[in-house]
Amino acid sequence: MNVELVSPENVLWSGEATQILARTLDGDIAFLPGHAPFIGALDIAVVRVWPTDGEPVAFAVHGGFVEVSDSSVSVLSDVAELANEIDVDRAKAAQERASAAVAADENDAAAAAANKRAHVRLVVAGATSDAH
Amino acid sequence: MPGGKERILKRRIASVKSTKKITRAMELIAATRVVKAMVRANQARPYASRMTSAIEDLASGGAGLSHPLLRNADEVSAVGFVVITSDRGLAGPYNSAVIKAAEREIMATQTEGKGYRLILIGKKARDYFTFRNYEVEAFFEGMTDTPSYDDAKEVALQVAEMFTDGACDQVILTYQEFISMGTQQVAVRQFLPLESLGTMAAEGSGSETGRAGYSFEPSPEGVLESLLPRYIESRLFSALLDASASEHANRQRAMKAATDNADELITKLSRELSRARQDAITTEIMEIVSGAEALGGDADVDDEIEGSVEVDFASIVAGLTAAPEVSSASATPSSAPFGVGSHEPLPDNARPPGFTIKGNNDSMLYHRPDSRSYKVTIAEVWFDTPQRAEAAGFRLAGTHPKNT
Numbered sequence: 371m372n373v374e375l376v377s378p379e380n381v382l383w384s385g386e387a388t389q390i391l392a393r394t395l396d397g398d399i400a401f402l403p404g405h406a407p408f409i410g411a412l413d414i415a416v417v418r419v420w421p422t423d424g425e426p427v428a429f430a431v432h433g434g435f436v437e438v439s440d441s442s443v444s445v446l447s448d449v450a451e452l453a454n455e456i457d458v459d460r461a462k463a464a465q466e467r468a469s470a471a472v473a474a475d476e477n478d479a480a481a482a483a484a485n486k487r488a489h490v491r492l493v494v495a496g497a498t499s500d501a502h
Numbered sequence: 503m504p505g506g507k508e509r510i511l512k513r514r515i516a517s518v519k520s521t522k523k524i525t526r527a528m529e530l531i532a533a534t535r536v537v538k539a540m541v542r543a544n545q546a547r548p549y550a551s552r553m554t555s556a557i558e559d560l561a562s563g564g565a566g567l568s569h570p571l572l573r574n575a576d577e578v579s580a581v582g583f584v585v586i587t588s589d590r591g592l593a594g595p596y597n598s599a600v601i602k603a604a605e606r607e608i609m610a611t612q613t614e615g616k617g618y619r620l621i622l623i624g625k626k627a628r629d630y631f632t633f634r635n636y637e638v639e640a641f642f643e644g645m646t647d648t649p650s651y652d653d654a655k656e657v658a659l660q661v662a663e664m665f666t667d668g669a670c671d672q673v674i675l676t677y678q679e680f681i682s683m684g685t686q687q688v689a690v691r692q693f694l695p696l697e698s699l700g701t702m703a704a705e706g707s708g709s710e711t712g713r714a715g716y717s718f719e720p721s722p723e724g725v726l727e728s729l730l731p732r733y734i735e736s737r738l739f740s741a742l743l744d745a746s747a748s749e750h751a752n753r754q755r756a757m758k759a760a761t762d763n764a765d766e767l768i769t770k771l772s773r774e775l776s777r778a779r780q781d782a783i784t785t786e787i788m789e790i791v792s793g794a795e796a797l798g799g800d801a802d803v804d805d806e807i808e809g810s811v812e813v814d815f816a817s818i819v820a821g822l823t824a825a826p827e828v829s830s831a832s833a834t835p836s837s838a839p840f841g842v843g844s845h846e847p848l849p850d851n852a853r854p855p856g857f858t859i860k861g862n863n864d865s866m867l868y869h870r871p872d873s874r875s876y877k878v879t880i881a882e883v884w885f886d887t888p889q890r891a892e893a894a895g896f897r898l899a900g901t902h903p904k905n906t
Contacts, residue, residue: 376552378651378739380545394719409560410719411728435729437556439716444552448651448732 371403372442373419375429377450383427389420390443392436401436401443408438414486416493417445428453430494432487453494461491505782511775515768522764528592529757532750536683539648539747543680546743550736557733559716560725569723571662571730574695575671580617582639582670583608584661584693584738585631586677586745587624588646593749594756596678596686597626603688604676608636619670621660623742639664649746654739662734665694677741678748686748693737696730839883843890847881857884859891868896875899 373390375383391400393415401408417429434447465488471481585604587597604627608618619639622628624646631638640660645653665673673694678686718725837854838844844861845854860869860881868891869876879899885891888898 374548374552376549378546378549378654378736379542381548395724396719399719407559407716408719409556409716409725411725433728434732435556435725437552437559439559444556446549446552446556446732448655448735 375445382450386422387419391418405438410436428494430490456491456495458495461488464488507778515771518764518767525757525760532754536750539750543743543747550740553733553736569730570666578671580670581611582619582664582673584621584675585627587627588749589625589643593753596752599688600678601630649742654735658735658738677745680744680747840894843886845884851880854884857886859885861896866896867899869899
């Protein structure tokens with residue numbers, strides 16, 4: 371099936387793939403060729419793509435959509451990053467800052483989201499284990 | 503030597519040349535910018551088109567969609583205007599065209615008795631509308647040159663808030679649409695409520711056949727909730743990108759025209775300068791020629807005067823040198839350097855009449871007409887007889903001093 375990862379400013383990745391794993395607001399979902407039409411709002415999470423040939427690719431996707439129709443999958447995201455685009459040091463610093471803010475205030479939604487984003491970035495960059 | 507006119511022309515040419523350098527540089531910069539802007543607009547297209555198709559799918563598959571952003575007021579009491587212009591000028595009619603279109607819309611709204619809300623992007627729009635005492639709701643700058651998605655988000659948030667708050671019931675977007683390098687046109691589009699989407703949603707909810715069997719996670723409403731703001735952002739983003747490409751294309755054209763005009767002006771001024779210089783040269787030559795002509799007659803007179811003066815002077819000098827002898831030998835003519843019987847040569851070494859003996863002052867020798875070198879000798883003094891020459895201390899040439 372044809373997979374496209376699109377951000378507002380460019381097409382991040384596109385190609386043929388055998389499987390794609392994403393996480394909607396309801397939970398993880400994997401698409402295989404021939405999946406039924408589907409539209410889902412994405413959570414801040416890692417999206418993994420298994421291309422037909424080549425190594426699996428991971429993206430840090432910070433919200434957006436996934437649409438499945440006619441055996442093609444489009445992931446639309448405001449911010450999506452490939453592993454090599456992620457600044458690990460910055461993400462680590464951001465995570466520390468955000469977790470400190472969360473520890474100080476349980477209800478700080480912005481800090482929680484920042485924490486999540488930093489974590490996802492680190493997972494994609496391979497700097498930390500993928501603790502779902 | 504440049505005259506006043508030439509100096510002025512030279513200065514003007516220099517200033518036009520430096521202006522031309524600037525406009526040429528701006529033209530080149532704009533040319534590269536417009537290409538970049540086009541590339542960005544093209545790159546942004548997939549997202550916008552997928553977003554639209556997702557919304558369409560959602561509308562065709564979802565039931566009873568309602569969202570504050572789809573609110574369709576029965577009666578519009580106020581209209582919001584989003585006007586996209588540039589921060590900088592020198593882009594030809596780019597800004598004024600957009601501003602004029604927007605102002606026309608605003609006036610039409612006012613005559614219908616509706617209020618208006620202005621959201622301005624770009625300094626040019628702000629300058630225009632604040633100067634004319636329009637009420638400005640929000641103003642953004644520094645994003646029209648190379649708009650980022652975050653810029654679009656910022657504006658979209660403001661627009662969406664204004665709409666959902668009920669401050670206005672309709673939002674109109676005014677910007678310049680980029681069609682091609684050569685064609686850009688002012689677009690006045692309804693931005694909110696999402697009209698096509700509203701009808702799509704209504705149709706989708708109405709007809710079961712429209713459903714394409716989509717499943718939604720978490721729910722159609724949940725998806726719409728997060729999809730609509732993004733849809734607005736992406737539409738605004740593509741408008742910003744279009745406006746940016748249009749701005750650079752307009753600037754390139756304007757600067758090209760300016761450079762061409764400068765070239766033309768330089769040619770014209772250079773021609774004028776050449777003419778002025780030629781005029782100056784002609785005048786100068788005329789002055790010299792007429793001056794020389796005027797002097798020409800006088801010059802001859804002068805020569806005569808000078809000649810006569812010289813003659814007088816020479817005779818005076820001769821008189822002076824002869825003076826002591828005059829006193830001793832008495833009654834000698836002024837032209838007789840060695841007393842009576844001697845005579846100085848006439849002009850052109852001619853022989854004074856009655857004098858036949860040639861004398862040489864340096865050697866103190868005299869030549870008789872029968873002497874061997876008489877003919878070739880140029881007389882410095884003439885004597886009438888050899889005796890007179892001998893008396894003046896001269897010796898006959900060709901004779902030994904002892905023999906005399």
